[in-house]
Amino acid sequence: MTPDTPRLAAGAPKQRSRVRRRLNSALRMFAALVFAGGIYAIVAPGGAQGAAPLTPAAEAGKALYDVSCISCHGANAQGVPGRGPSLIGVGSAAVEFQVETGRMPAARQEAQAERKDPMFTNDQARQLGAFIQELGGGPQLPEGEDFASKGNIARGGQLYRINCSSCHAFSGGGGALSSGKYAPSLDLATDRQIYAAMLTGPQNMPVFGDNELDPQDKFDIIAYVQSLQTDSDPGGWGLGRFGPVTEGLAIFLVGVVALVFAALWIAGKS
C-alpha cells in the first residue's frame, strides 16, 4: 500500500480526478484491511489455543516450545518485554536457523547469541518451526537438504563478494562488527542454515528476502560457500585464510625464527 502514495505524487496534475478516485479507493481498501486485521487480532489467539487444529509436527513443536521457549517468548509466542522478542511472523526459517545452530535457547542476554551445540535435534527444530509457522506465518525454507548442488558456483561467487564478503570475509571465516558484535564463520553452516540466515536476517545480518536474492541466487551463493569448505587449498596450508595478518605472523614465527636459529648454529663456536 505504501508504494501507492508516492506514485500519486509523481503523477501529472491533469490526472487529478483519477488520482482522487484512486486515493479514495486506497483509503477504503486501507480501512477494510485495518478492520480485517483487527478482527483477526481478536480472534486469532483464541483460535490457536483451541479450535484450529495443529499438524502433528506442530503439536510436537508446541510441546517442546512449552518447555524450553515459553519463559522468554511467552505463552503465545507474543514475546516478553526485556527477555525475548515476539515470534509471530518470523516463520519456520528463522526458528530452524536459531535452534539448529544452537543460538536458541540462548544461554544469556548478550550483544549477540553465539553458535553453540544445539539443544534440539534437527527434527525437533523443524517441529518447533512448524509450530511457529502455523501460529504466525512467515518465511519458510524450501524442501530438501541439498541446495548447493542446485547452484552455480561462479555466479554464487559474484553474489557472495558483493553481498556477503564485506562481513563474512572472502573466506567465509567471519569478521568483526562494531562493539563486540561479529559476523560468524560459515564453516559449520549447512545449506538450510545459510538459506535461512539470508531469508530471515538473524540479529544484525541484513535480510536478503526472495526479492533481493531469488531462490536460485541463494542456491548459487550456498554452492559457492560450500565450495569454499570442500575445495582444499592448492597452495599448501591456508593459514586459516585470514589474509595478510597470519601471513605476517608466519614469516616471523617460521621464517625469521628458523633462519635466526640457523645463524646461531652457523656462527656458533664448535
Add this chain to the structure above:
Amino acid sequence: MSETNTQVRDAAGVDVANPNLTRFDIVREGARRDGVEIVHYEPQYPPGSAGERRMTRIVAFFFLLTGIMSTLFVVAFIWWPWEYELGPHASKYYTPILGLTLGLALVGVGLGVLTWGKKLLPHEIAIQERHDGPSSPEEQKLTGTTLQFIGDEMGLGRRPILKWSLLGLAPLGLAAAAIPIGALIKDPHHPDILFKTGWAGATPTNPIRLQHDDGTLVRPEMVSTGGQITVFPNIPGGSSNHYADSPTLLIHLREDDAAKLNGQLYTINQGSTWSSFVAYSKICTHAGCPASLYEQQTNRLLCPCHQSQFLITDNARPIFGPATRSLPMLPISVDKEGFLVATGDYKVPVGPAFWEKD
C-alpha cells in the same frame, strides 16, 4: 698441516722463492702482505681420525639427500597431476610436494656445505689491521689543491660573464623536467572528476534509474525491510570500475527507524529519502573503501578498512573511528513505472576528503 698449529712466528722477510717453504708458509706470507695475520690455525680433527670420517659421511649424506630430493622434485614436477580440480584432489598436493622436495634439496646443499665449512675446515683466527681514519694531511692537501686547481683552470672566478651565462643553462633542466611532469599531469578540476560521480546526469525531470551490478533495474519491493542492496547508476558501464565512486547502498529501513531518520535529516539531505528507503554512498568518506557492513538492528554501517562506523538513522554520521564526514546521501524517488531512480547527483563530493573539499 697440523704441525703449523698455532706456531706464530714473525714471518717478516720470508723469501717466497725459498724451496723449503711449505704451501702454508707462502699463504701466510701472502696474508701478511695484505695486513692479515693468521694467529691461530688448527684442524678440528686429526687427519684420518674417526671424527673426521664421521663428518665426511654427514656431508656426503646431505649431498645425497639433495640428489634424491632434486630427483623427486623433477619427477613430481613432470608426473604429478597438477591441473586444478575442484574439491579434494591430488592436484592440491602439487605445490606442497614441489615446495617440500625443493626445500629439502636446498636444505641438503646448505647443511652439507655448512658442515663442510664448519667441521672439516681447520679453525682459524686471523687479525687484519684496519686502515681507516682520515688520509694523511699531506694527501688531503695534494688532492684538495688539485681540485682547487681544476677550478682555476676552468677560470670561473676570472670570467664572471661565463658564470652568469651558466645560469642560462638552467632552462635545460626545466626542459628535462617538463616532459615527464607535463605528460603526467592531469587537472583534477577540468573535467570536474572529484566532485562528480556516475549519477551526475540525474535531475528531477530526467532521473537516472538504480540498477544491480548485473544491470537489472531496482523496484522498491526488491528490498525487504531490514535489507540492503548495492546499486549503480543505470548508464553505460555504470556498474564497472569506470565509475568507481558511484556504488551506492540502498537500504530499506524499518518504519520507526525511517521516521527517526526523516525527523533529523540535515538540510542538505532534505527530500533525499523516499518512503523508508535511503541511499548512501558506499564509498567511505575516510579512505574510500566500500563501507558496507550494514548492521540492521543497530543501524550502523561499518567500514572494514579502518573501522569507521556510521549511524544510518542520523544521516550516516560517523560515530566511531577515524572518519570525520557523513556518508553523502543520494536523492532517490520512484518513477512512473515504479523503478527507483536518483533525482540528482550527490550533493557533496563522494569518498575521501581532500584539500579543496570544504
Add this chain to the structure above:
Amino acid sequence: MKRRKVDLKALPGKSAQEVDTRLPVATPLRGVLNKVFPDHWSFLLGEIALFSFIILLLTGTFLALFFEPSLQEVHYDGSYLPLQGVEMSRAYETALDLSFDVRGGLIMRQMHHWAALLFMAAIVVHMFRIFMTGAFRKPREINWIIGLSMFWLGFTEGFAGYSLPDDALSGTGLRIASAIMLSIPVIGSWVTTSLFGGEFPGEIILSRLYILHVFLLPLILLALVSIHVGLVFVQKHTQWPGPGRTNKNVVGERMFPRYAIKQGGFFMLVFAIIALMGGLFQINPIWLFGPYEAAVVSAGSQPDWYVMFLDGSTRLMPAWDIRFLGYNIPPLFWPTVVLPGILSVLPMAYPWIEARWKKDYASHNLLQRPRDVPDRTGLAAMAGAFYLVLTISGGNDIVADKFHISLNAMTWAGRIGLLVLPPLAYYFARRLALGLQQHDREVLAHGVETGIIKRLPDGRFVEVHQPLVAPDEHGHTDLPYVGWTVPKKMNRLGALGPAIRGFFRPIEQSAPPKQEEQPREEVTSGKP
C-alpha cells in the same frame, strides 16, 4: 705427427698467468681472498635480506614471463571453476593463470611473495640489530641512511607488487593509497589524478606500477644493495669487543674459504626456507579474493605486514578534521603522510643526534652491547613498542574477531597503548640494561657466585665468590669494564669442568672436576 703433451696439472696455473698478463689481478684478488670477517650470528641478519632479494629477482623474472599488467576487461575461462565466466581485468586473469594454468607457477608466485615478506622482515630485524649495537655510528652513518632508504624502497616495491594482480585486496589497497595521496594539502588532488591518469582507478595505473615494480625500484634497490655491501667491504665489518679485538683491527676468519662457505650455505638455507614456505604455506590466495570491483570489499582487508603499521596508525587516528577558509586537511593526512615522514627523517638523523647527545664524535669499529648503552636500548624498546602497537592495530579487526574482543575496545586499547606502552618500554628496557650492566660490574669487582653459602661467626650467611684475579686486601678485584661477556658460572672459569657444549643437547660428556685442583684457595678469599 706427434702432439705436444698437454700437462693438465699445469693448466690452471698457466691460464691464470695468461689472465694476469692481460689484467693484473693477482694482488687485489689475494686481498679479497684474505679479507678478514668477524663471525657472529647477529651479523648474518642482513644477509637474509640480501639473499631474499636475489630470490625475489629470480622468481620475479619468472613471473614477468606470464603476467600482463593490463586493465582490459576479459571473461575468465581458465581452469579455476569458481571464477569461470566472471568479468575481470587481464592482469587478474594472467595472475590466475599463473596460479592454475602454468605448471609450477603457483609455487613461484608464493615463493616470490614469501621472499618479499622475508626481505622486509629481515630488514627490520637487521635494522634493530644495527641500532641496538651502535653499528650506525661514525664512520657508518651513510650506510645507515642507505639501509633506511632501502626499507622505504622495499616498502613501496612491496606495495606495488601487492597491487599488481588487481584482485579485491589489491584494488582496496590502491584505493586507500589514492585517498592518502588525496589527503596531501594543496597538491593532493593534482598528485592523485596525475598518477592515476585521471580519476581512480583509471586505465593506466597498473602499467605504471608495473614499470615501477619490475624496473625502476629493483634497479635502485640493486644499486643501493651494491653500495651498502660495498661500503661494508671497504669500511670493514664492525666487531664485538673481546680479547685481542681493538678499534683498529678485525678479528675473524679470512673470506675464503670459511667465510664464503658459510655465506653460501646460509644462502641455500634462506632459499630452502622460502621454497618450503612457498610450497607448504598458502599466501595471497587471489582466487578467493575475486577480481577488484569498486563496490566489493572483504572483512579483514589488510595490507602485507610491513604496511600494516600505517594501516594501524590510520585506524587509531581520532576523527580530527581541520577546516579553514573552505580548505581542509583530512584526518588521513597525519597517520599516513606525516607519520611516515617523521619515521623516515628522524632515524636518518639519529647518528648525528646521538653524537651530539653523548658528545661522542669519534669513529667506532667496536660494537656496544645493548646493556652498555641503556638510553639507546630504551629508545629501541620504545620504537619497537610503538611499531608493535601500530602493527597489531593494523590487524585489530582480526584480533577482535578471533579473540572475541570488542572492535571498539581494540581501537581504544590501541590508542591508549600507543601513548602508554612506548614510555613504559623505554623505562623497563633501560632498567634491564642497567641491571645487567651492574651485574657484570659486580662479577668484575667480587667474582663469580659459587653457590657455596658460608656462615660467618656473627651468624650471618654469605655466599662465597670466586674472584677472577687475585684480589686486593679488601677482597676486591680491579678489572676494567670492557663491555664484553663476563664469566658468570664457575665452569666458565674451568673450576667445575668445562661448560658443556652443544646446541640443543650436549655433544660431549662433562668432564669430572679435576681432583688435583681441589685444594685451590678459592673459598678462603671469599667476601660477600
